[in-house]
Amino acid sequence: MPFRHAIGGTTHVFDDLRTLLARATPFRSGDALAGVAATSAAERVAAQRALADLPLRHFLNEAVIPYEKDDVTRLIQDSHDAAAFAPIAHLTVGGFRDWLLAAEPEVLAPLRRGLTPEMVAAVSKIMRISDLIAVAQKCRVVTRFRNTIGLAGTLSIRLQPNHPTDDLRGVAASTLDGLLMGAGDAVIGVNPATDNIEQVLGLLTMLDEVRTRFDIPTQSCVLCHVTTALLAMERGAPVDLVFQSIGGTQGVNESFGVTLALLREAEDAALSLKRGTLGQDVMYFETGQGSALSAEAHHGVDQQTIEARAYGVARAHAPLLVNSVVGFIGPEYLFDGKQIIRAGLEDHFCGKLLGLPMGVDICYTNHAEADQDDMDTLLTSLGVAGVTYIMGVPGADDVMLAYQSTSFHDGLYARAALGKTPAPEFAAWLERMGIGPGEAIPASLSPALIGLS
Structure with missing residues (x-):
């Protein structure tokens, strides 16, 4: 018609x-x-x-x-x-x-x-x-695994300690940096440089050892393909969350190497491990406007509507975290800061209204017509809008994925300026470890964490 x-x-x-x-x-x-x-x-x-x-x-x-x-x-x-x-x-x-x-x-x-x-x-x-x-900001979505994410007045941060060669000492150093800056309550999540199962197992084991050694009330994730996560679970690895990039059409998901049935299988496998202490929200999904066009699977539908349809896939599960990697795909899809700002706020609105624990990777590629001032604008706007979590990347510059995001300091700024705190269990851990309140830059290095470096 x-x-x-x-x-x-x-x-x-x-x-x-x-x-x-x-x-x-x-x-x-x-x-x-x-x-x-x-x-x-x-x-x-x-x-x-x-x-x-x-x-x-x-x-x-x-x-x-x-x-x-x-x-x-x-x-x-x-x-x-x-x-x-x-x-x-x-x-x-x-x-x-x-x-x-x-x-x-x-x-x-x-x-x-x-x-x-x-x-x-x-x-x-x-x-x-x-x-x-x-x-x-009126949409409140609360999820739980080892802490409580999404409560009113909180802003969580994914600690993203990526390394270009998956060097365990390098990842551990960035993890320490983030923890001392109050990041990590959403997840300590590493994008592996390769999807090699041995690399993934090494990262999973190291992150879990750090978490258990210091009794950190959070969860870890190695953002490998869902089939690699299934293999890791079969081999007894300490998998907290199962990650997968998803899209809003069957063709996009096939381009990512997944089906709806495979996502359900992976969720069931993670649930069977019963690793959560406060809840069993075990899935972590990432999305982004433009993936359907990249896969030639958009069916003539605009990229923002396709993005919203990806949230329909996510809500069929019980994800702990969902985030739009809004400017990551590049200027071919979101050309400049103005387009990235609008898209990030649209994605957050749509996901929250559909009942998802939405975060946003406030980011851009180096060839986009955008800069860190644009990201500050989007960060502040999302903070006012009640975004569930943002990314914490050392220096805001991901040296493995080669894009610009938000730093640990940016997270502290947003919490302080907007009166936000970390997840309550994580905030209590920060105080207990002598790191300080999660919304302020720590005054001193925690003696308890010295050994991690």
Whole structure:
């Protein structure tokens, strides 16, 4: 069914829901590269106004990717909760925006299973940045493994001690640096330089020895492929969390070498280990706008809607952590700081509204038209929006992945400026170890951690 809206004496026609969503998206380079972006500001405004008038019920009747062709579409549609949707079933997309801005926080959680990712993506497209922040900060998602992540007033940090050769002493040195700066309550998570099982086993063992030696109430993860994690578990490795990059179409996930069934198998294997002490949220997912276009698996759908569909995959599990690596794929998809800032806030809003513990890797590649000032802006905006966690990278410069992110000091800034604290169990550990309060730069080196170096 075509959608029409007249503006400036011109009637703009959008052939289907997929086209309408794409044309309504605030401009980004990836959609232009895919040939789905609006060709003018006038066309974009016409699409946004037509989208605002569209009933939410329409999303239950028209799929952007056919049900019979895509298992992510089948997952989204088959898991939709009609009873949870009922309170907003009478609204248009524009009416839903107004409803969200006026809603009290306690009414948002019961709504989650009644929303499809496409509904959430649609409403984000007609929101200003202030709207995205205002609604996201009302969405509270709490998860648990060895500590409690996502409580009001907290900001967690993933300690990311990557090393270009997976040298254990190098990883340990960065881990010590992060711990002394109050990072690590989300996870101590290493991206291995290679997906070699022996390398992965060495990293897993070392990180677990550090955690147990100092009784750190956190979790570790080596961000290897899910099949490598399964092999590590078969060999008795201390696997806390299973990591996997995921996308919003069947084709994207196949390009990552995974299926929905494989994700479920890995979750079941991790749950069987029963390594969590406060909870058993064992999955860690990463996403990013543009992966579908890279895999030639976007089906003509805009990259932000595909990203929201990836959150539909994530919420089928019980993830401890989900994050958008927002600027990592490069300027072909998000060209500059303005596009990265908008995308990061959209991703956080969509994930939180769908019930996910959303973090954001506030980042850019060295060939993007962005700099650390842009990242400071996004970091502060996300902190106000209630982001669950951010990245802590030594010097904000990942020497293995070769991109720019946020540093341990940036995390301390955000906590101090916004009155945030680490996860409560981790904050108590920092005090117990003599490191100091997690929202301030430590005054002295903890004697208890000297031996780690």
